Amino acid sequence: MLNRILNQALDQYVLDRVDQILRIAGAADAEYRKAVKGADTVLSQLLTIAHDLETQNPELLRLVREYESATSLESCLATEIIYREGIRDSCSIGQELGTLMQKQTQGHKPFTDFP
Template identity: 60%
Template sequence: MLHSVLKQAFEQYVFDRVSDILSLASVTDAKYKKAVKESDAVLSQLMELARSLEAQQPELLLLIMEYEAVTTLEAGLAAEIIYREGFRDSCSLRQEFAALMQQTM
């Protein structure tokens, strides 16, 4: 029971932290801000094109909307995985550094 509660709390923490990091990056990181802006521009162009072709290709608009949802989910999951691995790496590095310090003393 405790393990489940702690796991759920950690999952929520990771989700919230990744969201905070990406929100901050969209303001402070020029490369990320530029990539988001370019991605939004391309998606807007695709949506505009799909709307203009809706009579001939009605499935195109739905396909683009589905693609946007799937890529957004994929990017979010990738960010969470990367954050978790970074967290694990920091723990491992801290342990290795502590062991090295004990050896040198």
């Protein structure tokens, strides 16, 4: 039961943190803002064309909307996966540093033993 609660808490933390990071990036990172604006512009153009061609090809508008949903989901999942791997990496690096420090201190006398 504790494991389930901890997993749910971590899942919520990851979602909240990823959302926070993307909001900050949207405000602080000009390259990210430019990429988001570019994607929005292209999607808007695609939707306009799909609406214009709807009588000739009624499935086009649905496909554009499905593509938008699919790419949005893929992007969200990729971001979440990357963030989770970052957490795993930080834990692994911390363990490796701890092991290294422990090895470095073995065999050395503490400063209090010096004459």
